[in-house]
Amino acid sequence: MADKRPTFEFLRLLFAPCDEIAHLTSQSLDRSLPWHERIAMKVHLAYCKACRRYRRHALVLREILTRYAARLEGREPAAGPALSPAARERIRRALINP
Amino acid sequence: MSGTPDAHANPAVDPATWLDDHGDALFRYALLRLRDREKAEDAVQECLLAALAARERFEGQSSERTWLIGILKRKIVDAIRRSSRESPVEDPEAAQSAGEGFFDNRGFWRALPARWKGDPGQSIEDREFWDIFRRCIEKLPVRLADAFLLREMDQMKSDEVCQVLSITPTNLWAQLHRARLGLRRCLETHWFAGRRKDG
Numbered sequence: 245m246a247d248k249r250p251t252f253e254f255l256r257l258l259f260a261p262c263d264e265i266a267h268l269t270s271q272s273l274d275r276s277l278p279w280h281e282r283i284a285m286k287v288h289l290a291y292c293k294a295c296r297r298y299r300r301h302a303l304v305l306r307e308i309l310t311r312y313a314a315r316l317e318g319r320e321p322a323a324g325p326a327l328s329p330a331a332r333e334r335i336r337r338a339l340i341n342p
Numbered sequence: 343m344s345g346t347p348d349a350h351a352n353p354a355v356d357p358a359t360w361l362d363d364h365g366d367a368l369f370r371y372a373l374l375r376l377r378d379r380e381k382a383e384d385a386v387q388e389c390l391l392a393a394l395a396a397r398e399r400f401e402g403q404s405s406e407r408t409w410l411i412g413i414l415k416r417k418i419v420d421a422i423r424r425s426s427r428e429s430p431v432e433d434p435e436a437a438q439s440a441g442e443g444f445f446d447n448r449g450f451w452r453a454l455p456a457r458w459k460g461d462p463g464q465s466i467e468d469r470e471f472w473d474i475f476r477r478c479i480e481k482l483p484v485r486l487a488d489a490f491l492l493r494e495m496d497q498m499k500s501d502e503v504c505q506v507l508s509i510t511p512t513n514l515w516a517q518l519h520r521a522r523l524g525l526r527r528c529l530e531t532h533w534f535a536g537r538r539k540d541g
Contacts (some may be wrong), residue, residue, distance in 0.1 A: 261449025263441040270519035274493065274500045275511070297455035301526045304462045309494040312466050316367045317411045323469040324370035331369075331383040336361055338387050342394055 250280040257284030262295055269299045273306065357394050364410050370472075371411060375418050375491060377480050389414040415496060419506055422488050426507045436516035444523045455526065458534040471533060478528035482521055489514060490521035 257264070257280065265288040268281055277285065289296050315322035327335075368389060372382035392413055393400075400409055446452050465471040479487050485507070492503045504514050 261445075262451050263445035263449040266445075266451075266523075267440055267516075267519050270522050271515045274515055274518055294451045294454045297457065298522075298526065301455060301458065301530075302522045304458065305522065305525060305529075306494050307463060308466050309491070310497065311463070312472075313371075313495045313497070315466075316371050317408045318405070319407070322367060322370060323467055324366070324472045325373060325469075326366045327369045327383065327386065328379075331386075332361060332365060335365070335383070335387045335390060339357060339361065339390055339394060342391055 250278065254280035254284055257281065258287060260284070260288070262288075262292060265289070265292070265295050266298050269295060270302060272299075273302060357390075357397065360390055360393070360406070360410065364407050367407065368410060368414055371414060372418070374472075374476060374479065374495070375488075377476070377484075377487070385414060385417060389417060392417070419492070419496075422492070423506045423508075426485075426488075426509075436513045440516035440519045441523060444527070453527070456530055456535045458530065462534060465533065474532045475529065478525050478532065481528055482524050486517050486521040486524070489517045490525070493518060 257268075265285055268277065268285045269289070271277065272282070272285065289299065312322060365386060368386045369382055372385040372389075373379065376382050376385060389410060393410055396413075400406070404412075444452060479491075482490070489503060489507060492498045492506060493500070498506070500511060500514060504511055507514065509517070
């Protein structure tokens with residue numbers, strides 16, 4: 245795909261179905277898209293609610309995980325399961341007697 | 343070390359309190375990544391023992407918590423790197439089939455993504471959400487979950503993730519797309535579209 249000329253690729257992508265654009269949408273979160281992919285994606289997203297939602301949901305997942313990781317590393321409490329009392333005791337003993 | 347007593351140089355370092363102060367956070371992190379309670383408990387123990395052995399090297403610039411999570415993270419990344427080297431999965435057709443099952447043969451969504459109700463960001467406060475999130479992560483193939491969490495939770499750059507997993511960028515992008523599609527759908531079914539009626 246990369247060896248095709250961008251202008252032709254751009255025209256092809258303008259008529260590409262959702263699966264291809266959704267894949268580009270996902271990739272736009274992981275690499276910077278060249279102009280022809282970026283603009284074709286934006287055109288598609290402008291009229292396709294489903295792909296727009298996919299993009300939004302992928303961004304929500306990113307935001308949630310970024311904030312959760314920051315909380316686990318920081319002072320603010322992070323919701324989630326706790327160590328069981330048995331595991332806690334086992335680890336405590338291991339730390340006393342390494 | 344410069345002859346200053348340890349406790350004075352690093353007042354923050356007190357192994358006796360590690361388990362109480364940070365045990366649950368370490369466990370939550372490990373459980374999400376290792377998908378198994380026992381493995382996660384072992385990882386917490388290993389992490390704290392490694393920290394105990396290395397506590398002189400704690401600089402005190404970052405918080406104790408950040409330092410401990412950092413050790414745990416490195417251990418988990420090393421384990422992923424090892425298992426990826428032992429059995430690398432390079433799928434030359436990954437990019438073409440990344441959306442398989444989610445789209446019909448004309449390339450349209452089989453099931454349209456729904457509107458997520460309420461404020462999705464609020465979910466992070468909810469313990470139940472994380473139980474469901476973990477179950478959805480567990481449904482993904484291990485490789486996809488590893489790739490996705492390295493990228494989104496550890497915020498590793500794409501090329502670093504490729505190195506850890508011994509895969510090409512094209513494969514990584516396909517895996518991330520597939521992970522997002524799967525996770526998105528699972529969370530939608532079990533959380534965002536279902537139970538939350540506040541939107």
